[in-house]
Amino acid sequence: MKTVSVMHGQPYDVVIVGSGPSGATYARILHEEAPQLRVLMVEAGPLLSEQAGLHVKNLADPQARAAAQLASQGPVTSLSPESATPGPGRPGTFLLRRDEFAPNAGMPAAAMSSNVGGMGAHWTCACPRPGASERITFLDDDLLDAAFLEAERLLSVTSEAFEDAPFAAEVRRRLDGEFQRRGPAAIQPMPLAVQKHPDGTVTWSGTDVVLGPLGAAETRGDRFELRDHTLCQRVVHDDGHVTGAELKDLTTGAVSIVNAPVVVVAADALRTPQLLFASGIRPRALGRYLNDQPQVISAVRLPPDVVEATTVGAARNSGVSWVPYTDEEPFHGQVMQLDASPIPLAEDDNVVPGSIIGLGWFCATETVEENRVEFDENPDHYGMPRMSIHYNLTWKDLRVIDEAKEAVTRAGKALGTFLDDRPPFLLPAGSSLHYQGSVRMGQHDDGRSVCGPDSQVWGTAGLYVAGNGVIPTSTACNPTLTSVALAVLGARSIVDRIQ
Template structure:
């Protein structure tokens, strides 16, 4: 018997554990994490892993700057038995799900979840991205705490001449539509420089250090390769979960006074469904912004910067500067991600300066964009098979066309931009910023899965946390917003424990 069982050891699970531990050094915590550990240290971000082979593979995979390409452009064949699968990122299709309508959707099969892979961008939500039914002061406090847990750095890259002129050019372009304080600015990242100047990403073991070495916390247990297959519940009370050893198939029960499911936007509702917990909104309201990627070679002469003087990119970094142009609501509905890259010859000569001009485009929240769970078929994990139902509305497509025009203006202002070769509308799922499938709401009216404290409707001691709880259509990257739900869930768990 433990006080709190956390299903999922990624960023959100780590944050719940950290909040519980900071509040009470004696509370018993068990994290059950289904996947195997990558590298020698649980929860270590792969950007900073000591294993040279893993480090090189990770940095090669993220070199495109598009996290959805981390798993490759097209799904592989079915992975087969999970006991034999190498830990890493996999398309839903590869894990036996029906994801034809969201073909680029992927999830992590490893301890630490996406928290050991993510690119660490943490722009803050604004306007309609913030749930209107939450107390504004409490929301701001939760957002601040989420930033502290992630160790957000508001200016992670040093200023460069090229970055200065690129951002000044973009600022002029958006000056008439920017809301106050919403002009182009450095992209915040969950990354801090160490004594050697290396930009270290925040992984789960940074948020909750005992994940790296459970022996340092006598009241904490980390179980890897141990997946929750069913929650044990009766009469509105969850008493823990049945877990399964991935290697042997053996099952056992973990009893807990409170349970928090942080298994990601796809697998959290899957576990609830498998447990017979099926509120009407479960799996529904699946949302993801559309992703229009782009790039342009900056014209040094026109913009007025010295190409030979560009700094070189540091080992493991794919850019010398990272910026974002926030959305400003209806007047300017897109988030632009601006990455400045230096192309260098073997002799050190600077060959070109490339600027990424990707746009995130908000999409309408619809109940029919959803995950359907089979009552008969199972996936590679032995869980109810998921069928993804997802499509863009007419309004979404209008915004996508508007985004193409905005991207064209961006590219033309910076250099010579050809959308036929330097732009692409990526397949649904490619951003990996999924939300809504266990969404919070102000009332148990069938349109939400949990209340504003992340407590599942109808249960006293069952909570959900993570991006799936976010009820709004995000334009920004989802992790910082999702982290606020971990803060809220932990606070509610502490109240439940008394």
């Protein structure tokens, strides 16, 4: 039997569960707009660096970077790194199926990270705005656009960091000639969360950039506390109101309850509904409408005459171009040069920087209630309810994927020569890491959503959800900017509520 110690009184105004970009957004906005509030942030994983939430790509030492990625790969590696070995997934993540207690039907590549900063310590930093039907129509356009501007400020988003990357202009010229897009859907540099320095080097935005002064212990002050290796086991609530959170120190096993009138659950699209389920908060839509973005990839080499005619010099940075989503072509393309590509490229040591191009097309899929993450009373490695994922593509999804393969083929032929004889291929479901919809936002409490437009859970005052799981629409664009924008709106609603 576990021993629970109760901290009496009202030590915190807000508890934030999860330290990724969306949880950090709540902390930052509350700090800026209501600095008198006492905020506690808890994270089940470890602190990877002195600067909380630092992107591991900014760690210059390869061994330090590898160690940080390994420590992020779940409860086994974060608590016993000396006995851990790299997993089969993307560095810094662990597959759900690695848990022997987690059946995983339909999404074999489902993965997550467990560390301070969440996926914000490992992501590609792509921050496109949603377009056309990707946008949330029941939110006021001006309000949403203002939230996007604020999200871009928090993430330090720019489209200009790699304008001088080798061949970037030529890549976009060739893509434009093939796709002939105009207006907001035109071929353009990908907006990225990155800061470029005068010497040409870049700093990738991790969650530390969102946290701002809260990311460093010496600048936090006494109104914000961050605890790593701390698992929230349950949101405590009574008569439809949040009263606090039950926390477990994973290093000692001690369990305590902290009191707070507001709890924000920003664990990720799989673990946020898991915590609500464990807390006995189970609206009909919880875990349902789970949405992935099927990912079609390939790689090409620019023609020799283009490479030979261009002076590259000592270029350090790779270009990233963007083929935006449209309702007529419901997918979006990331065209990533050389080391920015998410897939293995050439093994030739003499490859000219920027001349090898990775093509990744993300597809929008239908929002289907039956696609879901379910939970039962059997424990996972953290002692939380075991997950099982049920996910299938519709006939319309399969048609969109085929159209995306054709688009990648067109893009590849316009750019150069494919690296091998394989046609563009679909990665296993879950590879995108862009899961959405599991705690989706809605305009009305009609059983088809978990939270309202302010991200507050229906029927539980003071409980907010955050992250990609809140996004209710079918999207193809990278979701982080949208989830941060929604977190801005949610945080400001808390400020209005408390003040």
